[in-house]
Amino acid sequence: MGVRELGLPERLGSGESLPSRVEIWEVGPRDGLQNETEVVPVEVKVEFLDRLARAGLTTLEATSFVHPKWVPQLADAEELLARLDRRDGVRYPVLVPNERGLDRALAAGVTHVAVFASATETFARRNLNSGLDAQFAMFEPVIARARESGLDVRGYVSMCFGDPWEGAVAPEQVVAVGKRLLDAGCSQLSLGDTIGVATAASVERVLDAFTESGVAIGDLAVHFHDTYGQALANTLAALRKGVTTVDSSAGGLGGCPYAESATGNLATEDLVWLLDGLGIEHGVDFDALVETSAWMATRLGRPSPSRVVRALAG
Known part of the structure; x- marks a missing residue:
């Protein structure tokens, strides 16, 4: 059931600072499923991606070419991409994560890749087995080769608002990491609240630090986790600053296998509900999306974490 069927107004707010359209970067098939305790069959993943595409989502982060030892849930990356019906x-x-991963991506015919950096020293060592500065020795050759091969490259920056070992993270430190990724050739940065500790005020501070450093707001995306129930509030704060790309995960799936305090991503359904209420275009068939996440929840054998899915799908 959609917003109109419930009799809600089509637009609850029309502040001039809000964008007219938002791109939803769907991370459920990758970031969502990588944290599952049981490996999801490849045929289920393929159908999940197809259902999401049919629901109108146009950016679907499909998988990861991380070594299977570290993320066994995504060990079927080549098979998944070979079986996937890629839609126009x-x-x-x-x-x-590295040049070997890029080799595999190129062999699979991928046209868009992403690299994953840390804004903090401790998480870089725990997640990447590298230091804050040394991590770029892995990423910069990957970005350069990908760009030379005609691929678009996105850069993720994790722990942008807080780190479970280091505490609060200075916005200037996040900017330094992010700008280095942009300078290396990334077309967009996704700023991750990996453990879900951000508030609207801290989101504004980080975004302001980027724009004050000369980075265009259009080069920034946001990636929120809902550990403290702030993901939607943080999204609204980012929208008011001019961000037009928001990461989310269908059904609220996911977390981070290297940060135990990280709960699920912002649910795509919850995001769409917010955008509909604000009158912001997104191109997603809300009912088809809810149906897809309810279907996926049955495959995983548990209720969806998304509040919207639970409210509408029972």
Whole structure:
């Protein structure tokens, strides 16, 4: 059941600072499923991606070419991409951690890749087995080779608002990491609240720090987790600052296998509900999306974490 069927107004607010359209960067098939305790069958993943595409989502982060030892849930990356019916007008980016991952992505015919950096020293060592500065020795050759091969490259920056070992993270430190990724050739940065500790005020501070450093707001995306129930409030704060790309996960799936305090991502359904209420275009068939996440919840054998899915799908 959609917003109109419930009799809600089509637009609850029309502040001039809000964008007219938002791109939803769907991370459920990758970031959502990588944290599952049981490996999801590849045929289920393929159908999940197809259902999401049919629901109108045009950016679907399909999988990761991380070594299977570290993320066994995504060990079927090549098979998944080989079986996937790639639809016209839909992008299927994949995460690549190093040059070996890029080799695999190129062999699979991928056109969009992403690299994953840390804004803090401790998380870089725990997640990447590298230091804050040394991590770029891995990423910069990957970005350069990908760009030379005609691929678009996105840069993720994790722990942008807080780190479970280091505490609060200075916005200037996040900007330094992010600008280095942009300078290396990334077309967009996704700023991650990996453990879900951000508030609207801290989101504004980080975004302001980027724009004050000369980074265009259009080069920034946001990636929120809902650990403290702030993901939607943080999204609204980012929208009011001019951000037009928001990461989310269908059904609220996901977390981070290297940060135990990280709960699920912002649910795509909850995001769409917010955008509909604000009158912001997004191109997603809300009912088809809810149906897809309810279907996926049955495959995983548990209720969806999304509040909207639970409210509408029972």
